[in-house]
Amino acid sequence: MQNIVCRHVLLVCKAHHERAWKLGCEILQWLRVHGHMAALIEAGGEDPAYDEELDFVVVLGGDGTMLGVARRLVGRPVPLFGINFGRVGFLTDAQPDHWEERLKACLRGDLPLRACLALRWKLTRGGRLEAGGAAVNDVVLSRGSLSRLVCVNITVDGQRMGLLRSDGVILSTPVGSSGYSVSAGGPLLYPGMNAVGLTPICPFLNTISPMVFPGATVFRMRIESGSTDCYITVDGQEGQQLEIGDLVEVTGVPAAVRFMGDEISFFERLRTRGFVLERASGADAEKA
Incomplete structure (x- = not known):
């Protein structure tokens, strides 16, 4: 010593x-x-x-x-x-x-040392930054206590993916993919990958399937009218209620967390x- x-x-x-x-x-x-x-x-x-x-x-x-x-x-x-x-x-x-x-x-x-991808997220309301932070496992947009659909308009790197009507959507890191995401039918990602998994939660008519994107992909998700109570939850530990028109942006940050x-x-x-x-x-x- x-x-x-x-x-x-x-x-x-x-x-x-x-x-x-x-x-x-x-x-x-x-x-x-x-x-x-x-x-x-x-x-x-x-x-x-x-x-x-x-x-x-x-x-x-x-x-x-x-x-x-x-x-x-x-x-x-x-x-x-x-x-x-x-x-x-x-x-x-x-x-x-x-x-x-x-x-x-x-x-x-x-x-x-194991360097792992993390997520950066920010919430914009009425054109002003409302909140933001980081996630190591996942960022989840989900409905509240009522069994009604959430309507989320999703764009990926500026390209419109479509309107998702579902119980919500999960964006997960490889480390977090073995949690809520895989339970909801999402992909199980190898930990060292530079990738982000997108998993719709009980999508209406299966309009969007679970997908895997490059780690630096920028996701923008806007809460549309017709949604019930909707919440953003980070790593299952932090969260807040969303409003119609709120814009949530999420992107991966490669090698952002290190485990020894x-x-x-x-x-x-x-x-x-x-x-x-x-x-x-x-x-x-x-x-x-």
Whole structure:
């Protein structure tokens, strides 16, 4: 450890999670004893610690906590290293019982980095910017509590795609494609792709099929009259109600988020995280 360069590390713990906070305090002390600069905060709030010059961020939580922290760092060259305190753990690398060995590898720079596409979105209302931000998994336009259709006029890179009447539409990154998008019948994208998936949610008369676009594609979606209550939701965590005439613009940002750690085989990750890949029959296996 003596030869390790001093690092500036931010520890972010899952909100209101006693075990994560306790381990965060232990890691904070360990880092300081070994000559590193470190700070510990709880996820979910605004904190100036995010604005510091950081070498990397350690997130103690599940995928939801990782997503919240990642959105704050979109476009910055600050890798995230996850210690899993959630159920699924698609985005985390280490388990709580084995944090020290993995953290030492982070400090040495031995762990590979995975750069992933993110989404930038903005909401314009009456010609004025109303809101905007980043998404790591997906941006969703969807109906409210009533089972009535949302009418969305979609253009892609300035070319009109058409009027989509549906329960909504999902724009997903490759990382996020294994969530809501694939459940709605959308494409499952390989994580390293520079691509964005578009998935209509229960489209009326199947007017627009799920599609995959290049990562830099610019999508413009206008809420048309005849729509019921409509909402924009970002990564399933942030959202607000939309109005008739609102314009939502979404585009991909290549290599905008960086995750630190060994990348498990894509198919192994699917198997270990609850996806069921059908086994080949005996005859098919022999042919293979």
